[in-house]
Amino acid sequence: MTDTVTQLCTLLQPFNTNGTVLSAATDISTDLNIDSVTVMDFVMEVEDHFDIEIPLNVLSETRTVADLAAVVEARTRKG
């Protein structure tokens, strides 16, 4: 796992109530069975952890931890 994926998995753990084994391939919404509001709450934690902005618009194309890691890495480089 890349460092970003590892950090995202750690941030995701409090939202992982059904004991899913988290990896880059984890589908954040369907594998963890969490609703859209909870996904947004998780992303807020990610924004604060990395001190970046992740507009909600980006989320419609972000399904897996790997997708989100790519967004985080692109936005961290910018900053």
Place this chain on the structure above:
Amino acid sequence: MDLLAKLEGLAERHARMKALGGDAVGAVMERLLSPTRAIIEGRETILAGTNNYMGITFDAECIAAGQKALAEFGTGTTGSRIANGSYALHKELEQEFARFLDRRHCIIFSTGYQANLGMMSGLAGPRDTIYLDADSHSSIYDGCTLSGAKLVRFRHNDAADLDKRLSRSEEDGGGKLVVLEGIYSMMGDRAPLADFVEVKKKHGFQLLVDEAHSFGVLGPHGRGLADEAGLEDEVDFVVGTFSKSVGAIGGFGAGNHPYFELLRFAMRPYMFTASSSPASIATSIAAIRKLAAEPQRRRRLADNSARLFSGFKALGLELGCDEASPVVAVRCPDEPSTIAMWNALLKAGVYVNIALPPGTPNKMCLLRCSVSAAHTDADLDRIIELFGAVVAQGHGKKVANG
């Protein structure tokens, strides 16, 4: 692949709800007896979940105005506001609202939901950014999506968090709109407007306040949170609804911007739907005049809200917020117990709203009451007594923090 197969989870959840003895999201008001009484499942029931804050829905003058308009203008307008659907009544209502709100311009919409869709999408476009409170109503979220703007969510009622997110944002040349609500519909708490105004002075955005639950309710003139806080000059745009304090259906957007009237040609939810029916507009005109002329309704509502709030506090219930509000939400431990308590309350003679995730913040399960100026002390005491018997004696006392 069947398109509706994705609803299987909903079907299971609804079946589980009904298996607990009732359909908490399918209650039918068989007959309305007054703003605070209906026949539900054949029984006379106290209504404590209707957002009928002013208790104005059966006002004789409002009903007479609606009947007159129905006879004179017909059953419906059969057209959009920008085609054949603007009647003298619609213009009159816009003028009445502008006067009441002390704003230069007011545009009315066919529903409150459309008011938010229209205002968000009319004000902001793909080059702009909307900063919205995490607990915003779905109509705000949907309006933001429709706008195509960049959407940034900040922590609920947290002006410092908004400040941080604005500072984090790159300057992209686009406009910035911040959206708050006067009273949040689920928990009943108010936005700390003065704190947000400080952030506005630092960052220079345009500010919209949705006063859906606070219009008619808060402030010396009943104009909402900004009126109560004495900060109306800092609020660029106001949104609200007729389906609560005004007792009809429809919504409004208002402001002083010189281009405000041009929004009529830039808001799809305003342009591509039929205008409100004459009867609904006429009852709204009568109602807004009453709200202006009868401030005692607001005082009565405040007294009633305080009575329910302190009664619930004395029962040891965990409430949605720490101040008396016409929205009094009782926090419950989980979905099955909330449904069971909702059923028990209904059978005992009181209707409240059930609110479950994802419609609530932080996955909370709520029994949500809304207070009316038309509730009597006896009504409120009965509601408190029933919550004491059903909720405080049951499972509602100990709730983990959300």
